[in-house]
Amino acid sequence: MSTALAPPRARSRLLGRDVLRLxxxxxxxxxxxxxxxxxxxxxxxxxxxxxxxISASSQARLNDELDRLGTNLLxxxxxKSLLGKATTLPADAVGKxxxxxxxxxxxxxxxxxxPVFRSPLSDPDATxxxxxxxxxxxxxxxxxxxxxxxDWLNPATSxxxxxxxxxxxxxxxxxxxPGTQIWLGSNYFTVVGILDPVPLAPDLDRAALxxxxxxxELFGFDGSPTTVYERSDDAAVDRVRSLLGPTITPQxxxxxxxxxxxxxxxxxxxxxxAFTGLLVGLGSIALLVGGIGVANTMxxxxxxxxxxxxxxxxxxxxxxxxxxxxxxEALLLSALGGVFGCALGTAVTGxxxxxxxxxxxxxxxxxxxxxxxxxxxxxxxxxxxxxxxARTPPTAALxx
Amino acid sequence: xxxxxxxEDVQRSYGEPPVLACAGVTLTVERGELxxxxxxxxxxxxxxxxxxxxxxRPTGGVARIDGLAVADLDDRALSALRAHRIGFxxxxxxxxxxxxxxxxxxxxxxxxxxxxAERRRRAVTALGRVGxxxxxxxxxxxxxxxxxxxxxxARAVVGDPPLLLADEPTGNLDSASGAxxxxxxxxxNRQGTTVVVITHDVELAETLPRRISIRDGRVVDDFAExxxxx
Ligand SMILES: Nc1ncnc2c1ncn2[C@@H]1O[C@H](COP(=O)(O)OP(=O)(O)OP(=O)(O)O)[C@@H](O)[C@H]1O
Ligand SMILES: [Mg+2]
Numbered sequence: 001m002s003t004a005l006a007p008p009r010a011r012s013r014l015l016g017r018d019v020l021r022l023x024x025x026x027x028x029x030x031x032x033x034x035x036x037x038x039x040x041x042x043x044x045x046x047x048x049x050x051x052x053x054i055s056a057s058s059q060a061r062l063n064d065e066l067d068r069l070g071t072n073l074l075x076x077x078x079x080k081s082l083l084g085k086a087t088t089l090p091a092d093a094v095g096k097x098x099x100x101x102x103x104x105x106x107x108x109x110x111x112x113x114x115p116v117f118r119s120p121l122s123d124p125d126a127t128x129x130x131x132x133x134x135x136x137x138x139x140x141x142x143x144x145x146x147x148x149x150x151d152w153l154n155p156a157t158s159x160x161x162x163x164x165x166x167x168x169x170x171x172x173x174x175x176x177x178p179g180t181q182i183w184l185g186s187n188y189f190t191v192v193g194i195l196d197p198v199p200l201a202p203d204l205d206r207a208a209l210x211x212x213x214x215x216x217e218l219f220g221f222d223g224s225p226t227t228v229y230e231r232s233d234d235a236a237v238d239r240v241r242s243l244l245g246p247t248i249t250p251q252x253x254x255x256x257x258x259x260x261x262x263x264x265x266x267x268x269x270x271x272x273x274a275f276t277g278l279l280v281g282l283g284s285i286a287l288l289v290g291g292i293g294v295a296n297t298m299x300x301x302x303x304x305x306x307x308x309x310x311x312x313x314x315x316x317x318x319x320x321x322x323x324x325x326x327x328x329e330a331l332l333l334s335a336l337g338g339v340f341g342c343a344l345g346t347a348v349t350g351x352x353x354x355x356x357x358x359x360x361x362x363x364x365x366x367x368x369x370x371x372x373x374x375x376x377x378x379x380x381x382x383x384x385x386x387x388x389x390a391r392t393p394p395t396a397a398l399x400x
Numbered sequence: 401x402x403x404x405x406x407x408e409d410v411q412r413s414y415g416e417p418p419v420l421a422c423a424g425v426t427l428t429v430e431r432g433e434l435x436x437x438x439x440x441x442x443x444x445x446x447x448x449x450x451x452x453x454x455x456x457r458p459t460g461g462v463a464r465i466d467g468l469a470v471a472d473l474d475d476r477a478l479s480a481l482r483a484h485r486i487g488f489x490x491x492x493x494x495x496x497x498x499x500x501x502x503x504x505x506x507x508x509x510x511x512x513x514x515x516x517a518e519r520r521r522r523a524v525t526a527l528g529r530v531g532x533x534x535x536x537x538x539x540x541x542x543x544x545x546x547x548x549x550x551x552x553x554a555r556a557v558v559g560d561p562p563l564l565l566a567d568e569p570t571g572n573l574d575s576a577s578g579a580x581x582x583x584x585x586x587x588x589n590r591q592g593t594t595v596v597v598i599t600h601d602v603e604l605a606e607t608l609p610r611r612i613s614i615r616d617g618r619v620v621d622d623f624a625e626x627x628x629x630x
Contacts (some may be wrong), residue, residue: 012479013513021516029498039574312492314455315555316483318476394455398490399446 014321023328026301027336034333037297040290041337041377045370047283050178050352051343055276055351058357062265063358067202070145071262072104072237076228076244079255087265088224089256092138093248097144097228100243102236107138108225109207114185116208128172132184132356133207133217135164142229143201150178150193157192158211162219164193166205187251200261201229202239204368206270290337291377298330298385302392310397324392330382331375338374344369402479404453404466404594411460414618421447421628423617429596431562436605439614442481443610445598446567452596453486453565455629466563478493483511487593488558489566493548496570501527501551502536508555519558525552526558530584547576553584557593564588568596570604582607585593616623 014022016021017034027034042265078087088110098106115124140152151157153164163184167177170191176312180191189210200205215221228248228260232240241260245253309322317325346362353360402547407426412422421444428434446596451463451615454470463470466485470478479601482488484565495504514522526534529602530550540548549569556564565584582604591597597608605611613621 009477010484010512012476012483012511013515015515018510018516025496066626156564307492308496312511313479314453314482314488315508316479318479319509320476321479321511346521362465395450398455398494 003046010317012321013297014315014317014324019324019328022321023323023332026305026329027332030301033182033297034336037293038290038333038337038340040293041287041374042290042340043157043333044283044285044287044290045341045374046344046348047286047337048280049342049362049366049370050348051276051279053345053349053360053362054352056363056366057353058356060361061358062354064361065199066262066265067260069265070231071260072202072231073143073261074230074232074237074241074244075201076230076248076263077226077257079257085167087255088226089228089248091223091225093225093228096247097230100232100240100247102240104228104231104233105138106228106362107136107142108228109139109204109209110134110215110224111207111226112185112219112221114219116169116173116185117183118175119181120183128169129206130169131203131307132219133204133209134212134221135207135209136212139204139209139229140195141205142231143198145198145201145204146196147193148196149192152193153211155207159213159217160211161187161214162211163189163194163298164209166207168205169208170194174180179247182208184210187218195272199265203227219314229280256387275369279397287373287377290382291334294330294337294378295332295381295385297333298326298382301329302326302385302389305389305394306358306397308397309392310394310399313394313397319390320394323386323392326386326389327379330385331378334374334378334381335371338347345370345391364371402431402467403428403464403558404431405596406464407451407461408463410448410451410458410462410463412421412444412451412456414460418459422451422458422618425614425617425619426461427612427619427622429594431594432589432592433476433594433610434586434608435596436508436608436611437596437614438605438611439620440604441600443612443614444617447617449565449567449596449598454481479511484559485561485563487559487561487564487566488547489552489569490495491557491568491571493540493546493552493572495551495555497540500539501532501543501554502535504540504551504553507560512559522558523554524552529557529588530554544577545573546580549573549577549581550584554582557588562592562594564593564595566595568598568600570599570601578604 094108095105096102112132112134115127116130116132135153137153163182175191178191178193181188182191186286212221241258244258245256248256310324347363350360405484407425407427408508410425412418413420420606425448430447437448450552451458452465454465457470468481489528502520502523505526506519509519509522524536527533530553532550535543535547543551570630571579610624611629613618
């Protein structure tokens with residue numbers, strides 16, 4: 001009869017806020033299952049966050065420490081001779097280095113082969129790895145060490161049988177306070193001080209430090225150092241480094257080994273980073289398993305809710321609406337795990353930082369990456385179940 | 401051309417070799433009719449109703465619903481037809497557990513793009529139409545079977561669709577609740593809705609002005625009370 005255009009038909013429409021509401025229906029209907037399936041993702045994310053947070057916090061601690069200790073300390077030691085026997089540096093090494101342009105301070109130690117015991121009655125074979133070491137007044141300042149109790153050697157005590165113990169040495173000898181007598185090279189020495197750990201010169205932790213004059217008098221010390229410590233202007237470190245060998249032994253500069261203790265500290269942290277890589281790997285596996293858990297939950301959910309899907313189709317839902325509902329549910333589920341995991345990982349980082357006395361450091365980009373990865377996981381995990389839900393024929397869904 | 405349902409030799413086959421659940425049905429239902437579809441179990445009543453409701457597509461013949469040829473429509477267009485033009489009532493109610501009557505009914509408008517507050521407002525009105533104004537906040541497990549089916553009917557008519565399809569709406573109800581549901585369908589029909597009801601219940605069918613009998617996927621009888629335009 002009429003050739004007029006058909007009136008525009010109303011479309012099937014689902015509002016965005018209703019998509020959100022729909023996404024939560026499955027979670028609210030079965031909260032236990034939702035929590036359990038989000039748990040895998042939570043653990044994975046927590047592991048990742050904790051690993052990154054812990055390594056960032058310990059790195060921050062190291063940076064603080066290096067700031068405090070300085071990175072301008074160089075040590076010079078004699079290279080191994082052909083026979084592999086440790087040798088010494090010339091006695092005038094300290095004076096020569098002090099004259100290099102840019103050098104701020106110089107100090108040295110000499111390790112003597114003199115055994116140390118708690119008392120004359122101690123088992124002579126149990127030396128405990130403590131080395132008798134000759135130190136000068138400047139040493140503690142140059143290596144940024146500090147005295148835990150008692151005093152550092154001074155010109156007066158250097159001439160007497162007085163000893164300062166590194167913290168490990170004190171522990172091994174069982175010395176807790178200054179004033180104690182120990183048996184050093186068949187002489188009684190009085191402990192006048194105990195040091196804190198010295199991060200830039202860990203050798204000193206195991207040392208029993210005595211003055212030069214008393215070492216000369218009792219053990220025939222000839223003044224040749226075994227290690228020279230030197231600090232220079234930050235800008236001059238590289239130049240000084242190349243000059244140390246030629247300055248100490250001009251005839252064979254390569255006999256002197258130069259190192260930078262702050263590099264060793266940084267390297268120790270780098271080794272920790274390798275461990276971090278392992279943990280990140282484990283975290284990714286947890287995430288993968290978590291994603292599979294979410295996918296599994298969603299597949300089961302789609303099977304269980306065929307009638308609901310059929311009903312929604314009868315009420316006018318398009319395939320797309322059904323797909324969006326289940327995809328949204330998977331995204332919410334993994335986002336739930338992600339939020340949980342972020343909180344847990346942050347808490348673990350906080351506790352570790354507190355326990356180890358690190359500055360709490362967690363880059364914001366880590367949290368952002370965690371959230372982004374949970375969304376990707378949710379989308380991937382939810383895609384197949386959502387497609388299945390959308391393909392469910394409305395009649396099959398209702399008659400089941 | 402004004403018929404709300406127009407089927408021409410509609411077939412629906414399942415499986416291989418094909419079994420015809422619908423073996424060539426031709427029938428027309430005009431707007432404003434109240435029709436019963438009767439027949440023994442397995443005769444193809446539900447199959448036919450699913451085709452009329454566009455939940456299923458015929459494998460042969462032409463189905464026109466509300467003036468539109470189903471074969472020409474894609475999933476979105478069919479969904480739109482169901483969202484705005486067709487209401488469904490099922491034997492098993494298919495209400496969402498743990499959701500109040502109002503929210504169950506409001507879901508009848510979920511896919512029409514109406515905001516939630518308005519959906520709930522209209523759901524309250526629809527529950528009033530089915531006589532459940534005193535059960536708005538009840539959940540399905542707090543309602544009797546008859547009340548649940550009336551909630552389902554309210555959900556089907558909350559959007560005022562011109563066509564209401566019911567597959568054995570009284571199948572799970574005792575006779576008193578069943579009678580109330582049938583009376584409700586009569587009332588909705590008086591208000592202008594075209595109603596198609598599948599039923600096993602011969603007595604119930606007798607009360608409806610037009611009865612279409614199905615057997616083995618075919619129409620074997622189409623009886624209209626005198627004085628009713630068919
Ligand atoms: N998905 C299907 N796959 C195969 N065969 C089907 C399917 N759905 C229905 N049938 C068959 O089609 C025929 C008609 O089924 P239908 O459900 O339409 O019957 P009905 O008249 O509604 O029966 P009842 O009164 O028991 O509900 C039956 O023989 C049935 O086995
Ligand atoms: Mg049936």
